[in-house]
Amino acid sequence: MKRLLRYFRGYGKETFLAPLFKMLEALLELLVPLVVRNIIDVGIAGSDKPYIAKMCGLLALIAFVGFGVSVTAQYFAARAAVGASAALRRDLLAHVLTFSYADDDAFGASTLIARLTGDVDQIQNGINLTLRLLMRSPFAVFGAMIAAFAVDKTTALTFAAVIPALFAVVAAVMAVSVPLYRRVRERMDGSIVAQRSALTGVRVIRAFGQERTEETRFRRANALFTAASIKAGNVSALINPLTCVLVNMAVIVLLHAGAIRVNGGAMTQGEVVAQYNYMTRILVELIKLANLIITITKSIACANRVEKVLDTAPSMDHPEQGAVPDMTAPAVEFDGVGFTYPGAQESSVEGVDLTVRKGERIGVIGATGSGKSTLVNLIPRFFDATRGTVRVFGHDVKEYDEETLNRLIAVTPQKATLFRGTIRENLLWGNENADDETLAAAVAAAQAGDVIAAKAGGLDEPVEENGRNFSGGQRQRLTVARALVKQAPVLILDDAASALDLATEARLRKALAELPERPAVFTVSQRVSSVMGCDRIVVADDGSIAAVGTHDELLETCPVYREICESQGITR
Numbered sequence: 001m002k003r004l005l006r007y008f009r010g011y012g013k014e015t016f017l018a019p020l021f022k023m024l025e026a027l028l029e030l031l032v033p034l035v036v037r038n039i040i041d042v043g044i045a046g047s048d049k050p051y052i053a054k055m056c057g058l059l060a061l062i063a064f065v066g067f068g069v070s071v072t073a074q075y076f077a078a079r080a081a082v083g084a085s086a087a088l089r090r091d092l093l094a095h096v097l098t099f100s101y102a103d104d105d106a107f108g109a110s111t112l113i114a115r116l117t118g119d120v121d122q123i124q125n126g127i128n129l130t131l132r133l134l135m136r137s138p139f140a141v142f143g144a145m146i147a148a149f150a151v152d153k154t155t156a157l158t159f160a161a162v163i164p165a166l167f168a169v170v171a172a173v174m175a176v177s178v179p180l181y182r183r184v185r186e187r188m189d190g191s192i193v194a195q196r197s198a199l200t201g202v203r204v205i206r207a208f209g210q211e212r213t214e215e216t217r218f219r220r221a222n223a224l225f226t227a228a229s230i231k232a233g234n235v236s237a238l239i240n241p242l243t244c245v246l247v248n249m250a251v252i253v254l255l256h257a258g259a260i261r262v263n264g265g266a267m268t269q270g271e272v273v274a275q276y277n278y279m280t281r282i283l284v285e286l287i288k289l290a291n292l293i294i295t296i297t298k299s300i301a302c303a304n305r306v307e308k309v310l311d312t313a314p315s316m317d318h319p320e321q322g323a324v325p326d327m328t329a330p331a332v333e334f335d336g337v338g339f340t341y342p343g344a345q346e347s348s349v350e351g352v353d354l355t356v357r358k359g360e361r362i363g364v365i366g367a368t369g370s371g372k373s374t375l376v377n378l379i380p381r382f383f384d385a386t387r388g389t390v391r392v393f394g395h396d397v398k399e400y401d402e403e404t405l406n407r408l409i410a411v412t413p414q415k416a417t418l419f420r421g422t423i424r425e426n427l428l429w430g431n432e433n434a435d436d437e438t439l440a441a442a443v444a445a446a447q448a449g450d451v452i453a454a455k456a457g458g459l460d461e462p463v464e465e466n467g468r469n470f471s472g473g474q475r476q477r478l479t480v481a482r483a484l485v486k487q488a489p490v491l492i493l494d495d496a497a498s499a500l501d502l503a504t505e506a507r508l509r510k511a512l513a514e515l516p517e518r519p520a521v522f523t524v525s526q527r528v529s530s531v532m533g534c535d536r537i538v539v540a541d542d543g544s545i546a547a548v549g550t551h552d553e554l555l556e557t558c559p560v561y562r563e564i565c566e567s568q569g570i571t572r
Contacts, residue, residue, distance in 0.1 A: 004303055007087045014079045015131065022069075028066045040269055041053055052150050073132060077131040080127065081125075081128035082124065085124035092115070100384070103312065122388065126295050140281065144279075145159040161501055162247065173238055181297050185227045193221070307517075322405070323400055325341060327393035329391075331356050331520035337385045348371045354538065360520065364562075365526065366539060370541055370543065371544075380492070412483045426463055426478065431487065441486035446508065488519060489519050491525065
């Protein structure tokens, strides 16, 4: 929690003024019972209508000023809450973006989304209510008790007895409900995971008729979430009835004692009404405080979850002053490289030794799960090798600062992803300073010219979220173009042509071979036709390299490659 307090630094004025104005509002409300007492004891008792009218005008003035003070307090509280939560959400997203693939997998996308949205929203609500009520309610409660003693010390002893009991009830309920609400948020994560899985895989679910299975899975997760919420809600719900019982018992005692003192002449009727008003004021404020405690409890649980993400250091670190690439050295070197996914029992990549020069075209082929994508993902440090060393232009990839490593390597991942905006904005991710000529050359090389020409807006054609207004082949060509705009000396195409027809893919391979910057190109594919024209082909087999060579050499010497070729009807 201490870490989150720094987000209030820019809102010191608002954080101070919001509770100050709320306490001023409470002070005005504490004057109301005294005015009512005077109306009864002076105005009504003496049939003084002008005095009654004057006191009613005073009540109206108190109400008007109180409204203005309340609105002002709400304004400052809202500014502090929205501003602090916006800064928190921004920093949380920035921190999440520093995570490696392994860190993302450890939390899960659904959990991170829940913490960025629902948890931060709950924290914002907690901040708002805290600034408005945390100081106001106790101030009003103790102010009512002090005012009650000023009116009549004997009957005010009831206040001194009931207030500690009320605070004890609130503290006990809070102590029990905090861990329960933490469990509620955890159960909510499970529900969100089930929802996200069903929504992202809805086409597969329908294709295999698994709607009932997914519905059952969601019902199970939702039932756990519901049960946890009901349990936490049941505990929190005890606050209102318990406080009401205590306060109403105190009211009975107060009225009984007040009646005896009025009958004996020690108190006036107006003073009894004032004491009753102060007691009901305490009840109202404690109900507010109880609801505030519930909100704070939820916010604390959410804050702890958010803080857990912020306290998680990225598993990869980059030096501030990284190495300077030696452009005369090999583009990429694997030296005894091995990699095991976190929590896995067996290695996905083991004992890889490979040297690739700039300008070479390297094909990587193998069966599903053979470690092809894992191997190339070690080059841009999506994962760190658990054994051995991966070098890029003469230096271990761990020695480069993040900006330099990103500049050296362009990647087209397996899943072709476009972002909401325009085609131009998506392409400029590769190089924000690229001009139209550079964009046009990249589009032409990626065989995406017809995609642009078919759109009325050309490069400024809108792109919907995930590029859903483009086909799979169009998305792949545009993501290849985005990588080419970068003009990096190392280009990784991870199954980047799987949705393309053979003719378009052949033209793409020819264009890549003729790139003027002559990058080292890694082409990962399961299709022999995609890699057979490469300078060398790496055959991956169960996490290791079975063989390296040209297409003709591997047909003669590598049974694994020969089997892949025969399965695709290629014999030469």
